Amino acid sequence: MNIALAHKLIAQHGSPLYAYDLASVSARADELLSSLPDRARLYYSFKANPFPAIASTLREHGILAEITSTGELDAALAAGYRDGMVGGGPGKTMRTLLKMLEHGVRKFSCESFQDAKRISQAAQEAGVEVSAVIRVNPSQAPDARLAMSGVESQFGFDEALLIAEAKPRLALPGIRWNGVHVYFGTQVASVDALRRNTECALATAERVAENLSIEVQTVNVGGGFPWPYAHEAPPPSLAGLKQALTEAWQASPLSAAASLAFESGRFLCASSGTLLTTVLDVKQAGQKTFVVLDTGIHHLGGMAGLGRIPRSAMTFHNLTAQRTGEVTVDIAGPLCSPLDCLARGIKLPPLEPGDVLAIPNVGAYGLTASLTRFLSHELPPEIPYFSIPHDQ
Ligand SMILES: Cc1ncc(COP(=O)(O)O)c(C=O)c1O
Numbered sequence: 001m002n003i004a005l006a007h008k009l010i011a012q013h014g015s016p017l018y019a020y021d022l023a024s025v026s027a028r029a030d031e032l033l034s035s036l037p038d039r040a041r042l043y044y045s046f047k048a049n050p051f052p053a054i055a056s057t058l059r060e061h062g063i064l065a066e067i068t069s070t071g072e073l074d075a076a077l078a079a080g081y082r083d084g085m086v087g088g089g090p091g092k093t094m095r096t097l098l099k100m101l102e103h104g105v106r107k108f109s110c111e112s113f114q115d116a117k118r119i120s121q122a123a124q125e126a127g128v129e130v131s132a133v134i135r136v137n138p139s140q141a142p143d144a145r146l147a148m149s150g151v152e153s154q155f156g157f158d159e160a161l162l163i164a165e166a167k168p169r170l171a172l173p174g175i176r177w178n179g180v181h182v183y184f185g186t187q188v189a190s191v192d193a194l195r196r197n198t199e200c201a202l203a204t205a206e207r208v209a210e211n212l213s214i215e216v217q218t219v220n221v222g223g224g225f226p227w228p229y230a231h232e233a234p235p236p237s238l239a240g241l242k243q244a245l246t247e248a249w250q251a252s253p254l255s256a257a258a259s260l261a262f263e264s265g266r267f268l269c270a271s272s273g274t275l276l277t278t279v280l281d282v283k284q285a286g287q288k289t290f291v292v293l294d295t296g297i298h299h300l301g302g303m304a305g306l307g308r309i310p311r312s313a314m315t316f317h318n319l320t321a322q323r324t325g326e327v328t329v330d331i332a333g334p335l336c337s338p339l340d341c342l343a344r345g346i347k348l349p350p351l352e353p354g355d356v357l358a359i360p361n362v363g364a365y366g367l368t369a370s371l372t373r374f375l376s377h378e379l380p381p382e383i384p385y386f387s388i389p390h391d392q
Pocket of ligand 1: 048183263267
């Protein structure tokens, strides 16, 4: 992020703050859309970041909305979505379903027999018919760093159980079953792995279609397109992805009549986000040096706070001073918990109180995945801006 702009934003809005570069959101949207097979649809997973300016940028690129709560519905509405929304996620409540129906959501991803009953009940109560894709947890294991299907999990229908019991149990009023949804997991590391997962999702959809005798109009094969989290690393290459996915799709008999869909959160918005933070204290404890920031796991807690990423992999750019030398420090936040540590044993040029630091690549699963109420600190403001192209 441009240093002068970062200082200007801090001066205007205070520290810490999240800055989101909408030009970067646009660039990622173009990049991903042009790497998918022609005519494939793409859903934005609001869980990655419900900030409306990000979502409305994606909407302008023709990207649809995947929402899982009333809060994400509100964000989608604020971003200008009126149609093109699909309601997903396990554990949908009647309240959530009814509110989604009230605001025009007519497509759902169904996670279980109980979820199907509730969707049917809500549709009847609202006096509408909805279409739903069946989210399946395939028997086959995926290529994902955080696997959510192909392993025993709370997500989707267990494939064997679905095939054994679906016919009587899914004949429900108000729901038209029109497709299959498979989401294997996130941070899928390579084009090869994305291709294998897509092939596996399509094979699953073919088995389900055949066994349940449903007319598949749409197959959502998930995604899991990767992006570095909170550190500066080379972006993933999508070279060859379009060809690999197109071949996988054309090889599936479903491509004759159905349409193909993908979903993505992280890839679309991670690069847009920078967390600007100020060093409050630098202190010794025995042999160790602790740097205390005005931000921590309450603002950037999703993955770091819950131990999901190696904490030494975070990047901290000092925007105040370029000092020489190297010290080993733990970077802590202001919470009264030893868990509030963004990096341990990281080597950096010396830091001083007052230094403004920038943590890059936190546009996805940053504030939205954090322990924001813990210790009741203020929420950092979230500020959209447009960078000039070479800044992205
Ligand atoms: C069903 C589903 N779709 C999409 C996503 C978004 O994943 P990502 O942000 O890695 O693209 C998730 C993330 O958990 C998910 O559970």
